[in-house]
Amino acid sequence: MEKKPSLRSIAQQAGVSTTLVSYVLNGKMQNRIKPEVAARVREIAKRLNYSPNQIARSLKASKTFTIGLVVADISNPFSSEMARIIEDQADKAGYTVIYGSCDERAEKFQKLIEVFLDRRVDGLIVIPCDGVLPQIQYLQSRDIPFVLVDRYFPDLASSYVALDNYQASFMGTNHLLDHGHRRIGMITLDTQLYHMQERTRGFISALSDVDSSPEQSIVRLREGFSAQDMADAFDILLKRDLPVSALYLTTNKLGMHALKYIHSRKIQVPQELAVVSFDETEFLDLFATPVTQIIQPLQEMGSQAVRILMESIGGNSSFTQLNLQPLLAVRGSSIGGGKRPDFERELVGRTL
Amino acid sequence: MEKKPSLRSIAQQAGVSTTLVSYVLNGKMQNRIKPEVAARVREIAKRLNYSPNQIARSLKASKTFTIGLVVADISNPFSSEMARIIEDQADKAGYTVIYGSCDERAEKFQKLIEVFLDRRVDGLIVIPCDGVLPQIQYLQSRDIPFVLVDRYFPDLASSYVALDNYQASFMGTNHLLDHGHRRIGMITLDTQLYHMQERTRGFISALSDVDSSPEQSIVRLREGFSAQDMADAFDILLKRDLPVSALYLTTNKLGMHALKYIHSRKIQVPQELAVVSFDETEFLDLFATPVTQIIQPLQEMGSQAVRILMESIGGNSSFTQLNLQPLLAVRGSSIGGGKRPDFERELVGRTL
DNA sequence: GTGAAAGCGCTAACAT
DNA sequence: ATGTTAGCGCTTTCAC
Numbered sequence: 028m029e030k031k032p033s034l035r036s037i038a039q040q041a042g043v044s045t046t047l048v049s050y051v052l053n054g055k056m057q058n059r060i061k062p063e064v065a066a067r068v069r070e071i072a073k074r075l076n077y078s079p080n081q082i083a084r085s086l087k088a089s090k091t092f093t094i095g096l097v098v099a100d101i102s103n104p105f106s107s108e109m110a111r112i113i114e115d116q117a118d119k120a121g122y123t124v125i126y127g128s129c130d131e132r133a134e135k136f137q138k139l140i141e142v143f144l145d146r147r148v149d150g151l152i153v154i155p156c157d158g159v160l161p162q163i164q165y166l167q168s169r170d171i172p173f174v175l176v177d178r179y180f181p182d183l184a185s186s187y188v189a190l191d192n193y194q195a196s197f198m199g200t201n202h203l204l205d206h207g208h209r210r211i212g213m214i215t216l217d218t219q220l221y222h223m224q225e226r227t228r229g230f231i232s233a234l235s236d237v238d239s240s241p242e243q244s245i246v247r248l249r250e251g252f253s254a255q256d257m258a259d260a261f262d263i264l265l266k267r268d269l270p271v272s273a274l275y276l277t278t279n280k281l282g283m284h285a286l287k288y289i290h291s292r293k294i295q296v297p298q299e300l301a302v303v304s305f306d307e308t309e310f311l312d313l314f315a316t317p318v319t320q321i322i323q324p325l326q327e328m329g330s331q332a333v334r335i336l337m338e339s340i341g342g343n344s345s346f347t348q349l350n351l352q353p354l355l356a357v358r359g360s361s362i363g364g365g366k367r368p369d370f371e372r373e374l375v376g377r378t379l
Numbered sequence: 380m381e382k383k384p385s386l387r388s389i390a391q392q393a394g395v396s397t398t399l400v401s402y403v404l405n406g407k408m409q410n411r412i413k414p415e416v417a418a419r420v421r422e423i424a425k426r427l428n429y430s431p432n433q434i435a436r437s438l439k440a441s442k443t444f445t446i447g448l449v450v451a452d453i454s455n456p457f458s459s460e461m462a463r464i465i466e467d468q469a470d471k472a473g474y475t476v477i478y479g480s481c482d483e484r485a486e487k488f489q490k491l492i493e494v495f496l497d498r499r500v501d502g503l504i505v506i507p508c509d510g511v512l513p514q515i516q517y518l519q520s521r522d523i524p525f526v527l528v529d530r531y532f533p534d535l536a537s538s539y540v541a542l543d544n545y546q547a548s549f550m551g552t553n554h555l556l557d558h559g560h561r562r563i564g565m566i567t568l569d570t571q572l573y574h575m576q577e578r579t580r581g582f583i584s585a586l587s588d589v590d591s592s593p594e595q596s597i598v599r600l601r602e603g604f605s606a607q608d609m610a611d612a613f614d615i616l617l618k619r620d621l622p623v624s625a626l627y628l629t630t631n632k633l634g635m636h637a638l639k640y641i642h643s644r645k646i647q648v649p650q651e652l653a654v655v656s657f658d659e660t661e662f663l664d665l666f667a668t669p670v671t672q673i674i675q676p677l678q679e680m681g682s683q684a685v686r687i688l689m690e691s692i693g694g695n696s697s698f699t700q701l702n703l704q705p706l707l708a709v710r711g712s713s714i715g716g717g718k719r720p721d722f723e724r725e726l727v728g729r730t731l
Numbered sequence: 732g733t734g735a736a737a738g739c740g741c742t743a744a745c746a747t
Numbered sequence: 748a749t750g751t752t753a754g755c756g757c758t759t760t761c762a763c
Contacts, residue, residue, distance in 0.1 A: 031496075033739095033740055033741085034742095035740075043750085044751080045740085045741080045742095046750065046752095047749060049741070049742060050742095050743095050749090055742095055743095056748085056749095059748050059749085064748085078493070078496070078497050079497065079741075080438075080497070080499060080739090080740055080741070081499065082437045082438045082443065082498070082499050082739090082740080082741095083438055083739070083740035083742090083755090084741060084742080085434045085741095085755090086432075086434045086754095086755050086757090087740080087742055087743090087755050088741085088755080091434065093498075101459060101463040101466075102459065104456070104459075107453060107454065110459075111453040111454055114453075114478070118494075123498060124478070124479075125477045125478075126466070126477075126478060127476075128463055128466065142470075144383075144430070145431065145432070145433045146433045146434070283661070286665055287665060290664075290667070309635070310635070310662030310665060312639055312642075313635070313638055313639060313666045314665045314667075315667045385757085386756065386757065387756075395733075395734085396733065396735075397734090397758095398735080398736095398758085398759080399732085401757070401759085402759095405758085407758095408732085408733095412732065416732085416733090432756055432757070434755090434756080435756035435757040435758090436757060438739050438740070438741090438755090438756080438757075439738080439758055439759090440739080440758075
């Protein structure tokens, strides 16, 4: 790999000092440099196809114009789409992104943070996973600028960009209530992450008027659940005295796998079971009946995250905490189907 | 952001030179360093939570332990899954990945390459898009190690890891032939990219025994096609004297959109139309009838790409060109359905 | 056994 | 209007 030209190569060819070349190429001291010299330097730089060595620049400036991005699981479309938006926005601000997926594991998260810090990133955008609060606090103690995305810690004073998850769940559940459902089940993940707690809270809150024990309609699957786990969840909610007539899935992955199961068992949607899922995925439209989805404003989340990080890198030490509003995209999976009126009446009689 | 400790901080605290600290921490000159000094240095380093500044190291060594990854379109699951695999493998080799998506645009590709070179990446892994041959040749002229993935240029002597696309198409088409189909349509992209040409070639070759003019059953959509474009494609293949009874989609995106259309028009699969699509996507399983897919060995492709790049970075100047074998995952969309025997017989009579 | 010094490529304070 | 010099943090040659 032949060496790239340096300032010195240009300086030598032009018979001037590297300082001068640096000034010319950076447009500094414009007024004091003889135009013809400047022109010659620029001409030589162009001829040699010069471009500055960012590594040297970084070392000198203690600034890398690089941000680290840690996503929770890159194989999730949420993460990859977010990665794309962030890369795009960072690029506009003159920043390069180095990234990694922690695959929902705290140790991998730790490792990624270390690598990124060794590379002296100017800041971090992080989708944290379960159990990484200590690492986040470490970042804070080191005064490393960072912004949490999607997930955050309620007791931690830090910048974040997230969804109003309570409202999202409340809205989704209410939608099902509005369409006559009274026994509504929810399948969610067994996690301490606050955004998931909020989703649960929204569900319970919406249901509290019609269901005195909503907790019994919640099934929690472990991260990395199997098809069998999903099948078991359905059994719990459907094979009981008062089976649910509607189902709320709190993540896109849960939505995907629930629909696979529904399809395999030929459960009619929405006639036998109404469905609302979290997260937009164009893939969900492939399902026999398009699925009602709670949509997160990804573009907005990504843009804001970069914007806030840039301010933080720029020295703004205040925190910005954003809980953006979701959208409910109503599709066939939650409306028009059989609300099984007889059954519902019976149910209402018992639960109210 | 408080400064991280440097070699000098440690040296001062230990009352030794930075040289010595460097030796100790890098495990060099083991035999010549007094054990107790070494121990003390290590102890202080640990106490200060020292970690070396990779930027300075990179500058000194002219080596960044960073590779640049350019994918064609990060929103495509193929790209994001590949990105994940590559990040994983690179990490194992001690490399960090910086990445960007060129969104199938040559100008953005060019820009990414420039950014990556300015950051002095040690090598590149590239999923090229249409029209970037000149940039690839530039890399070559600069002796920058790189490996092409998925797509490559037949007349360019370079390393690449790709699929045997001819074989993939041949296999997929033959599968449909084996199941009695004689009028088979193909929807593909209008592109010069060689891997797509190969997919077309495989299709035509497989069909040549039973169809004297396979070219008439091929519809080419432009990159970024609309839903209407897809509808038009179906019209061309289905609304004619001898409609196709089977359809072959040459990319996952085409597969997705074709299935959306099929679903919206309530076309019965495989009774009215058999379907084979390129690329594995778990999402395709959501479709009312799971779709027969041509599967690429992603893990293998990504691992090999990193391996080859590492060798190339290590000084190996020979080229490795890999065309891996695809797998055909047969699902309900291509078998058991109506082969419409009467119709087929008529067809065979005419075309043979 | 250990340290001084040079240098990677760049920028900027300080000459001249 | 331009050049000298120092230094970012590290590695490594060479000297003691």
